[in-house]
Amino acid sequence: MTTHEAILDAALDRITAGYVFPDRTAAIEATIRGRQAEGAYEGLEERELCERVTADLQSACPDKHLRLLWSEEPQPMDEEPEEVARERFERYARENNYGVRRVEQLDGNIGYLDLRMIAPAEPGGPAFAAAMQLLAPTDALIVDLRQCSGGAPEGVQLWCSYFFAGDEVHLNDIYERKTGVTRQYWTLGHLAAPRYLDRRVVVLTSGFTFSGGEELAYNLKALKRATLVGETTRGGAHPTARVPVAPHVMVTVPTARSINPVTGTNWEGVGVVPEVEVPAEDALETALNLLR
Structure with a gap:
């Protein structure tokens, strides 16, 4: 078996076992196997293989989180324990000022x-609170998510909580395939800084805005707490596991999905559509004009 064949076999096994929509996995496998039989992946470097397979995966199933990712640095082949993954993400967050x-x-x-x-x-939490403390005296707020790459559902929950009174606002649900459990996310009752209430909020979006950044925008839009200005976002609504399938290759498998309690759906594949559509580079000035 060639290296490419081993990568494809391992990736498809993981997708079949874990993808949040199990009824779609047969079509995904049929597409990749068909492309493999055509010779579409022959002679490719691993980085190129990842790009080609990702395009084919998303052609078969338009899920932006369904990907093969290439890493320049070799990764351990043992699946990363949950606590190690959490520590790695928290370290990355700390290095980027949360x-x-x-x-x-x-x-x-x-x-x-x-x-x-x-x-x-x-x-x-402390960084969120410090930011909201500084913003507390303002008369209106612009939240710029144009370069927001995503993040943690609990972080979205905490940010959203600052824009609503009390703990009785239902923000989002996440269904997990593995357990069959749906977890509800509501606003939090206790915050470390003042809530930002009874003032206008505008959220800026772009075609880069993704995943957790999209959820923050989507929640505030669905609950009519903010006006969105900018571009339709990338469209990734599924919490995702990363699993190594070769020293330099990981498959990302969406294992859960968001269900908004207001809309009954999410932004997967379609993005979050702003009320005021303008090019991303014009979004800030447009927002300022709305608020003045």
Whole structure:
């Protein structure tokens, strides 16, 4: 068996065993096997193989989280324990200031929060609270998610909690295939900084905004707590496991899915559509004009 064959076999096994929509796995495998039989993957370097297979996976099933990823550094072949993965993500979040890139008071007493990722709630909580404390005196707020690459559901829950009173707002549900359990996410009753209530909020989006950043935008839009300005987001709504299938290759398998309690669906494959559609580079100025 060639290396490419072993990678494809292992990736398809993982997708069949774990993908959140098991009824779609047969069509996914048929597509990849058909392309393999055509010789579509012959002679490719591993990085190129990942790109080609990812395109074919998403052609068979338009799920942005369903991918083969190539890593320049070799990865351990043992599946990463959950606690190790959590520690790695928390370290990454800490190195990126828990996603809080910029907090500013703009002219007209408009607050500005630039979020590049959604950190886990426990380690990120103090940074979230520090940002919201600084923004508390402003008359309106712009949350910039144009460069937000995603993050943790509990982090989204904590950020959303700052924009609603009390703990009685149902934000999102996540269904997990492995356990069959649906976990509900509601606003939190206790926060470490003042809530941002009774003032206008505008969220900026782009075609780059993804995953947890999309959930934050989607929740606030569905609950009519914010106006979205910018571009339709990338469209990735499924929490995902990363599993090594070769020293330099991982398959990412969506193992759960979001279910918004207001819409009954999510943004997978379609993205979050803003109320005010403008090019991403014009979104901030457009938002400022809305708020002035």
